[in-house]
Amino acid sequence: MTMFSVVVTALDAQGYLRECLESALNGAAADTEVEVVVVDNASTDASRAIIDEYAERDERVRAVRLPRRLPAGAARVAGAQQVGGDYVLFLEGHDSLMPDALVALARRAEEAGRPDVIVFDHVRSTWSDSAIGSGDGRLFIAPGSEVFTIETQQKTLNLTPTLANRVLRADFYAAHQELFGQDEYTEVLPAIGSLLAAERIAITDAVLVRRNAREVPLGEEGHFNLFPQYEALWKLLGSGPAMAEAARIVFSGMVRRYLKVLTLPGASDRHQAKFFHRASAHFLRYKPADYQRPANLNGVRHAMLERDSYSGYRALQLANRKRRSVRTLAAKARKKAAEVAKEGAYREQLRHPIEEDLAVFSAYWDRGVTCNPGAISAKLAELAPQIRQVWVVRRDDVPLVPAGIDYVVPGSHRYWSVLARAKYLVNNVNFPDSVIKRPGQIHVQTHHGTPLKRMGTDQIPYRATSRGVDYEALLERCARWDYSVSANRHSTETWSRAYPVPFASLDYGYPRNDLYYTATAEDVLGIRERLGIAPGKKALLYAPTHRDYEAAWTPRLDLERLAKTLGDDFVLLVRGHYFYDRGLSPLQELHRRELIIDVSGYDSVEELCLASDALITDYSSVMFDYANLDRPIVVFADDWVTYSVTRGVYFDLTEQAPGAVALSQADIERFFLDGGWRDAAAAAKRAEFRRRFCEFDDGNAAERVARHVFLGQEAVPPVIPLDQRVPAPTPDAAAVPYRPHR
Numbered sequence: 001m002t003m004f005s006v007v008v009t010a011l012d013a014q015g016y017l018r019e020c021l022e023s024a025l026n027g028a029a030a031d032t033e034v035e036v037v038v039v040d041n042a043s044t045d046a047s048r049a050i051i052d053e054y055a056e057r058d059e060r061v062r063a064v065r066l067p068r069r070l071p072a073g074a075a076r077v078a079g080a081q082q083v084g085g086d087y088v089l090f091l092e093g094h095d096s097l098m099p100d101a102l103v104a105l106a107r108r109a110e111e112a113g114r115p116d117v118i119v120f121d122h123v124r125s126t127w128s129d130s131a132i133g134s135g136d137g138r139l140f141i142a143p144g145s146e147v148f149t150i151e152t153q154q155k156t157l158n159l160t161p162t163l164a165n166r167v168l169r170a171d172f173y174a175a176h177q178e179l180f181g182q183d184e185y186t187e188v189l190p191a192i193g194s195l196l197a198a199e200r201i202a203i204t205d206a207v208l209v210r211r212n213a214r215e216v217p218l219g220e221e222g223h224f225n226l227f228p229q230y231e232a233l234w235k236l237l238g239s240g241p242a243m244a245e246a247a248r249i250v251f252s253g254m255v256r257r258y259l260k261v262l263t264l265p266g267a268s269d270r271h272q273a274k275f276f277h278r279a280s281a282h283f284l285r286y287k288p289a290d291y292q293r294p295a296n297l298n299g300v301r302h303a304m305l306e307r308d309s310y311s312g313y314r315a316l317q318l319a320n321r322k323r324r325s326v327r328t329l330a331a332k333a334r335k336k337a338a339e340v341a342k343e344g345a346y347r348e349q350l351r352h353p354i355e356e357d358l359a360v361f362s363a364y365w366d367r368g369v370t371c372n373p374g375a376i377s378a379k380l381a382e383l384a385p386q387i388r389q390v391w392v393v394r395r396d397d398v399p400l401v402p403a404g405i406d407y408v409v410p411g412s413h414r415y416w417s418v419l420a421r422a423k424y425l426v427n428n429v430n431f432p433d434s435v436i437k438r439p440g441q442i443h444v445q446t447h448h449g450t451p452l453k454r455m456g457t458d459q460i461p462y463r464a465t466s467r468g469v470d471y472e473a474l475l476e477r478c479a480r481w482d483y484s485v486s487a488n489r490h491s492t493e494t495w496s497r498a499y500p501v502p503f504a505s506l507d508y509g510y511p512r513n514d515l516y517y518t519a520t521a522e523d524v525l526g527i528r529e530r531l532g533i534a535p536g537k538k539a540l541l542y543a544p545t546h547r548d549y550e551a552a553w554t555p556r557l558d559l560e561r562l563a564k565t566l567g568d569d570f571v572l573l574v575r576g577h578y579f580y581d582r583g584l585s586p587l588q589e590l591h592r593r594e595l596i597i598d599v600s601g602y603d604s605v606e607e608l609c610l611a612s613d614a615l616i617t618d619y620s621s622v623m624f625d626y627a628n629l630d631r632p633i634v635v636f637a638d639d640w641v642t643y644s645v646t647r648g649v650y651f652d653l654t655e656q657a658p659g660a661v662a663l664s665q666a667d668i669e670r671f672f673l674d675g676g677w678r679d680a681a682a683a684a685k686r687a688e689f690r691r692r693f694c695e696f697d698d699g700n701a702a703e704r705v706a707r708h709v710f711l712g713q714e715a716v717p718p719v720i721p722l723d724q725r726v727p728a729p730t731p732d733a734a735a736v737p738y739r740p741h742r
Contacts, residue, residue, distance in 0.1 A: 125212045617634075
């Protein structure tokens, strides 16, 4: 029996952590055991919640809490202090083991007589490719199945220097702990050092781990951690002809990594110069006697390091940038004259200082003052009236802008001015590609729904929605985000994975849903009166979603039949998706004949929800918001198989629905005639759905966002527990006059 201790360090890994933990826990077999130690490295609330969930439900999982963010190596060591297995495997929360990886490692350990280190192959995943080879394949050929030391197989030092592609015998790790706690930027010391220190090494060319590529922002000083790592490596390596090839390999990798750091964006010239001079000192100190400078442009860079000529290196760097700039300008010159003129006007505005008291808002591709940005805007006006607000609104929608709201029309001179100068930019979709994120600007992405359907890079396998999408451009837009607003942990995890760029998640709830807890009985009755809903009638809001494989919208329900079947006790409020806001609506004739009330043009979806007694929808995200009201929801899923296969979904809605699920019109009619729409079974499903998806919505989301983002307050109102929240009154409750208890 071989026991593996898998140490997982979690730092903002919520998008991948479940997959990582599942891969470790499910990888054991009859002759293997596993324990998983998860190090919470001062991670996000979302990651911490996942860690707590797994530690509570599986005794093989232990959580290690760190009081503050530690360097990667120190966090790893904190976890390794808790292990009790025969072999230790280190993963990051973004990694995952392949099926049967632990079984293969146990077998290899026994075949090789339980060596100090077993190295295996791996693949990398990015948003565009889930299986990028490591490039290490040829290095596994020479050693074969033999157990060796690094002296006899020095080329093995060319293997990717990471701890995720090897397991360490626990007592070997304990004897060489000095190698494992000093790294931060890269793992060169523990990875290469473990091979140099091992007396018995085995390898296998099996691909046993997938690494999800990600950028980890470091301060300017973080990259200086490379220098002590290499100093420790060179002491371990020693000198002499027996290890000449190893010295060349380590030196080549060292110089390559130093030069890479010098190309990273964001570092000041002072820090770059400091790093360059230290790199030059290492170049001269550790240069092998038989060193030969590369013959290409990289050789010129080597020469600059060897001479400690930072001025020469900068001149080379600037010349390369100038050549790239010339190519970029040439490409831009091919744009249409109008676009070039517009770009020029915008760039002129970018030269002006950022205005710290200016905020720009937009929603639904400039359709008007609405959704989460609208709720944040209203709360901000209350809490910080000194911040000037400007909304971006399409020309066609200008007549709908409320009185007193300052606005700009896309493409106008002032439009480019406010986008260039505003401190804050808030949107529920992305701003156009032409918008440049300036240092000092803050972008807030509020989103406009909880994801059932696949989003972002998760759409790539689904051709109906991914065909023709420029995902590189998408991620460039997303890389402007500083904050992403989330209504529940499902969203937090999904956004982190679907949009693999650095941003901070605000797990504060959706501001647009605050109304579901602040609206009064008078508000509910007033909305119903404006809509023309007669007192005593049950108003059913039918709000279907858009289908990517349909060019135009035709209601999937026969609304005339439904209205006649349900009779005078019910009234149908029908809202078509805003993607179909042009052309003749199939609802107009039904509305004229008073069979339905067409509310497609009604501005506030939230008010429609407040006015209704129940919701009928298919796969629209409105169901997640509506669940806050704790009113009945009926899911019409007649084409669920087609939709889920074509569009891609994150979970099976028919199994985890917020209420009754109808697969046909007959089902819909039956539910509303026999009471199935609001029976005990439907209520139980709704309660579970609310627990999962209404997690952060409590009526105070807009205030939390406004205080954190615009006022810089870390202490924001805590989320009220679900069982202590009081939603807005139902229409029936609102219609009952208040009588004080006697």
